[in-house]
Amino acid sequence: MSVKTELNFTLNGRPVNIEVPVDMTVLNLLRENLDLKGTKYACGEGECGACTIEVDGTTINSCLMYAADLNGRTVMTIEGLGAGNKMHPMQQSFVDHGAVQCGFCMPGMIIQANYLVKQNPDLTREEMKRGLEGNICRCTGYTKVLDAVAAIVGAEG
Amino acid sequence: MSEQVAFQHIEKTSLIGTRIKKPDAPAKAIGKTRYINDMVLPQMLYGKILHAGRTHAEIVSIDTSEAEKLPGVHLVITAQDTPDLKLGFVKDNAPLKDKVRCERDEVAAVAAESEAIAAEALKLIKVTYKDLPPVYTIEDGLKDGAPVIQDRFPDNKSLSFKFTHGDMAAAEQKSDIILDDVFNVHYVTHCCMGTSCAIADFDHNGKLTIYSQTQYPYNYKMDLAPALGIDPGDIRVIQPPTGGSFGAKLDVYPFEPVAAILAQKTGRPVKILFDREEEFINSPTRQPARMHLRTGCTSDGILTFRAADVMMDNGAYTSWGPTVPVIMMRTVSGHYRVPVVDFKGQAVYTNNAYAGSFRGYGNVQMTYATAQHMDMLAEKLAKDHNLDPIEFRLKNAQKSGEVTPQKSFLRECALAECLTTAAEASDYVNKLNKYTAERAQEGRYKRGIGLASSIHNAGGAKIHKSDGCGTILKMDDYARVTVITGASEIGQGIDAVIAQIVAEELGVPTEHVNLVNNDSDLGPWDVGVHASRTTFIAGNGARRAAIKAKKQILAAASKQANVSADELDLRGGFVVQDKDGAVVTKLDKMLRQMHFQPEPDVVMVSDYYEPNSEPEGRDHISDHSAAYSHAVHIAEVLVDTYTGEVKVEKVTMAQDVGRVINRMGLEAQMEGGLAFGLGFALSEEMIFEEGRLKNPSFRDYKLPTAPDMPDLDIHFIESDCAEGPYGAKGIAELPTIVVAPAIANAVYNATGIRFFNPPMTPEKVARAIWEKKQV
Numbered sequence A: 001m002s003v004k005t006e007l008n009f010t011l012n013g014r015p016v017n018i019e020v021p022v023d024m025t026v027l028n029l030l031r032e033n034l035d036l037k038g039t040k041y042a043c044g045e046g047e048c049g050a051c052t053i054e055v056d057g058t059t060i061n062s063c064l065m066y067a068a069d070l071n072g073r074t075v076m077t078i079e080g081l082g083a084g085n086k087m088h089p090m091q092q093s094f095v096d097h098g099a100v101q102c103g104f105c106m107p108g109m110i111i112q113a114n115y116l117v118k119q120n121p122d123l124t125r126e127e128m129k130r131g132l133e134g135n136i137c138r139c140t141g142y143t144k145v146l147d148a149v150a151a152i153v154g155a156e157g
Numbered sequence B: 001m002s003e004q005v006a007f008q009h010i011e012k013t014s015l016i017g018t019r020i021k022k023p024d025a026p027a028k029a030i031g032k033t034r035y036i037n038d039m040v041l042p043q044m045l046y047g048k049i050l051h052a053g054r055t056h057a058e059i060v061s062i063d064t065s066e067a068e069k070l071p072g073v074h075l076v077i078t079a080q081d082t083p084d085l086k087l088g089f090v091k092d093n094a095p096l097k098d099k100v101r102c103e104r105d106e107v108a109a110v111a112a113e114s115e116a117i118a119a120e121a122l123k124l125i126k127v128t129y130k131d132l133p134p135v136y137t138i139e140d141g142l143k144d145g146a147p148v149i150q151d152r153f154p155d156n157k158s159l160s161f162k163f164t165h166g167d168m169a170a171a172e173q174k175s176d177i178i179l180d181d182v183f184n185v186h187y188v189t190h191c192c193m194g195t196s197c198a199i200a201d202f203d204h205n206g207k208l209t210i211y212s213q214t215q216y217p218y219n220y221k222m223d224l225a226p227a228l229g230i231d232p233g234d235i236r237v238i239q240p241p242t243g244g245s246f247g248a249k250l251d252v253y254p255f256e257p258v259a260a261i262l263a264q265k266t267g268r269p270v271k272i273l274f275d276r277e278e279e280f281i282n283s284p285t286r287q288p289a290r291m292h293l294r295t296g297c298t299s300d301g302i303l304t305f306r307a308a309d310v311m312m313d314n315g316a317y318t319s320w321g322p323t324v325p326v327i328m329m330r331t332v333s334g335h336y337r338v339p340v341v342d343f344k345g346q347a348v349y350t351n352n353a354y355a356g357s358f359r360g361y362g363n364v365q366m367t368y369a370t371a372q373h374m375d376m377l378a379e380k381l382a383k384d385h386n387l388d389p390i391e392f393r394l395k396n397a398q399k400s401g402e403v404t405p406q407k408s409f410l411r412e413c414a415l416a417e418c419l420t421t422a423a424e425a426s427d428y429v430n431k432l433n434k435y436t437a438e439r440a441q442e443g444r445y446k447r448g449i450g451l452a453s454s455i456h457n458a459g460g461a462k463i464h465k466s467d468g469c470g471t472i473l474k475m476d477d478y479a480r481v482t483v484i485t486g487a488s489e490i491g492q493g494i495d496a497v498i499a500q501i502v503a504e505e506l507g508v509p510t511e512h513v514n515l516v517n518n519d520s521d522l523g524p525w526d527v528g529v530h531a532s533r534t535t536f537i538a539g540n541g542a543r544r545a546a547i548k549a550k551k552q553i554l555a556a557a558s559k560q561a562n563v564s565a566d567e568l569d570l571r572g573g574f575v576v577q578d579k580d581g582a583v584v585t586k587l588d589k590m591l592r593q594m595h596f597q598p599e600p601d602v603v604m605v606s607d608y609y610e611p612n613s614e615p616e617g618r619d620h621i622s623d624h625s626a627a628y629s630h631a632v633h634i635a636e637v638l639v640d641t642y643t644g645e646v647k648v649e650k651v652t653m654a655q656d657v658g659r660v661i662n663r664m665g666l667e668a669q670m671e672g673g674l675a676f677g678l679g680f681a682l683s684e685e686m687i688f689e690e691g692r693l694k695n696p697s698f699r700d701y702k703l704p705t706a707p708d709m710p711d712l713d714i715h716f717i718e719s720d721c722a723e724g725p726y727g728a729k730g731i732a733e734l735p736t737i738v739v740a741p742a743i744a745n746a747v748y749n750a751t752g753i754r755f756f757n758p759p760m761t762p763e764k765v766a767r768a769i770w771e772k773k774q775v
Helices: A026-033 A089-096 A106-119 A125-131 A143-153 B025-029 B065-069 B115-123 B138-142 B168-174 B217-227 B255-266 B276-282 B325-334 B363-385 B389-396 B415-426 B428-439 B494-506 B534-561 B587-595 B663-682 B734-751 B762-774
Strands: A004-011 A014-021 A052-055 A058-061 A074-076 B045-051 B057-063 B073-078 B106-112 B126-131 B157-165 B177-185 B197-202 B208-212 B235-238 B270-273 B289-297 B303-315 B341-349 B445-457 B469-475 B481-485 B513-516 B568-571 B574-577 B583-586 B604-609 B628-640 B646-656 B711-717
Touching (some): A106 B025, A125 A143, B057 B106, B065 B073, B157 B325, B168 B303, B208 B217, B217 B255, B325 B445, B363 B445, B363 B734, B389 B415, B415 B428, B469 B534, B481 B534, B534 B587, B583 B587, B663 B734
Parallel strands (some): B481 B513, B646 B711
Antiparallel strands (some): B574 B583, B628 B646
């Protein structure tokens, strides 16, 4: 059994106090211990972006971060972006623009898109492409994803 | 309220061609959807499989005793626990192996209380192997005295295919130009974002419930049962949301029966979920192929013949991969008007990975060859005979009503319109000539434009005796509709299309149509989501069921209102007069009145739609699809001649879609399909050394990402297919099929170099440019 450590952090606006093995990833903590399965495993090595979450306002691949490093930090997952069943405008835009097919990569993609727009509300389409480069989608060919983000920043194709 | 509606008039409107949002998208966007990967059942155990990691060996002994002793391990099984259980297209595969034939071979499996314990237990299994001489190439497999991979096939020859039509000698005689080239199409894989997963659970009666990502739940039972030694009737297939499929789940693969056997023996639910590396090594690939293609043509630009000799590396087992010649030969005989045809296909067993079905199914491979030959002919005819490259293609393009040598009946054919539309929209001929002229000039960056087209089945593909789909439709007392369809949803969007079609017929909002299609105990038969068939087949079925329901309602309304039923219609939640839309009554009220009368009448209808097509026979002469479709892509590329990087800047797509149903879903399929072809053309490649995969990760296997996507100019050609729902044809594979040869033709236009062996990676392109300079 691996050594455990106690954590205190803020998750989607609520305090969390939990004991975790020191070698546990944030992805596994969210999925296995906290039942937040919106954050997806698809590669486990930071290549695909399906597990993207926000930590202290910056997006990270949660498969590459140790849960132990969350102590004192603020985390937002896809479940915390909107409010319950009420979608955040970015989520709504993905739905409205047909950007969701199988949807498996979408939680990570939406978290990353939302982060990009927060960083730069005047994002161009080229900047969107660069900013979403780390998020792989096998269904959509990205065009509708870019349309969805463009609608939020008011940029045209 | 009822007083007011009496004066209302509701105009006839149509949902067909509009943009319908995918009903399951909101739950996916907020992270609420539970995919199969996310599921946990009470008392569930975690299964893991020990893979051989070597390619050809006898298994001398397996010692599982240490693994069994590990706390938390419930069961360890080997081939000895699963005798004579077979799976695969020719039943040459088994859940667990008694001999190793390829890297992925499943040697033993563990069920434990956590994934970590299961993984630990695998390390404790001691296997002694005796390596055998391996076979890694088709040539080695065919040599006299070659090691035998499968005892039932002592010459290592797996499936073979043959189709000939017309007098080849005479056709060659008539030909002024004969092209003769070999194209080698590489290994790629599906890379579904959700890795492979199955959860198996037996009940006290011996009935198996399997939670599966399968694309073909009904035949799946038939294929899974012999691998378990149970009756197919004792299998219930539940299809939770899945992270993509693209053909990968059109067969039973060993991990599924292994999960079931573990569940059967432990009495507990067992889940097997691959990590990404397991996914790369243990999933099917696209069928690689060496295609020797010869094409003949007159100096007037009339095609005289096509001859294709296709050799396929079967790998160690036979899934759907080596059956792709069934579609390849339709392309050889039907991609433009080809009077004389000779097709041969042969698959050869080796100790390599094995292929399954994959979006585009043989046509991605064959069109890569045929569309480049068309481009080579076009160039030659333009140069030597002053024939316009579009005119050349138009001369050979079939028209509506033509029949191919394999008896594909092109009832509605819009190839010519696809050609002219795409060529005009992209200014193809002018750019082609301009870039050809610029090729000889100095400069690091070269532009190129390339055109490719193809044909594909667009009304199902009758590879089984029936290609049908069942639909059950009921309406409740509140005018909510439930549709139970055999058609599976794997992300492609049949949920939106069926809601749209049923709403169109019954005059209800799409949000009032609920779809049930994830449980084989509920759903009626369907062949599966494949072959671009679902909108066509399941869409027709849903429409026919809705029309039956509508007739029943209007008949009841007709009695009540004392008007003939054909003078009534359903619109906006009301029964109305067809001619002026005057409201007769509310639909929900009508349904309640039907229900609560002395002889109750409840709307519950069913339909089994069988497309108007003929089964694919052994002679391959049959009209095997109820519709065929064409697409033309024109790719514009920028080639960095220093680095070899090919940037696809724009693709103009024109596709005969029959009729647009859900415009948004259709666009999404075009864009996503194109991305598949883009990766295949430029970056994706499974690299094998001595049968072992060297790049099983997204770091080393390069999928297209957002910056790789070109600008798209999409044109839908509506040929109005008489058999399709509202005129629609199936659409989802052509975008993947056509784009790679369009890019190859564009790279040729830019560099003067033909790439017969994709992918056109920077290394390969730079090397070819360098080599050309040395000459």
